[in-house]
Amino acid sequence: IVMVGRVDAYRFNCGPSGTCFKLDVAGLEKSKQQFHLSKPVAEPFASDFNRAIALLDKLQSATAKTKDRKNLLVKEYDETMVRFMHRLFSKRV
Numbered sequence: 001i002v003m004v005g006r007v008d009a010y011r012f013n014c015g016p017s018g019t020c021f022k023l024d025v026a027g028l029e030k031s032k033q034q035f036h037l038s039k040p041v042a043e044p045f046a047s048d049f050n051r052a053i054a055l056l057d058k059l060q061s062a063t064a065k066t067k068d069r070k071n072l073l074v075k076e077y078d079e080t081m082v083r084f085m086h087r088l089f090s091k092r093v
Helices: 043-063
Strands: 006-008 032-038 073-076 079-087
Touching: 043 073, 043 079
Parallel strands: none
Antiparallel strands: 006 032, 032 079, 073 079
């Protein structure tokens, strides 16, 4: 699947000190960067984005083991976004 979308500012409120203010959180090896891809504003790609979302929804429904399907497709308000995550750090041996 090739998708064209726009990176949304949804939950992008992370400052230099991060979003956790507790001292007892996990180490840096568990920290992740995430962003959300939402529907593009321009019309040539908006209909393709809707088709890709429908296909991803079918794939997620076919492979999900629970009914809680919140990790790939995020449905907030009247919009569906795709969530991407990646680990930032790795532990050296």
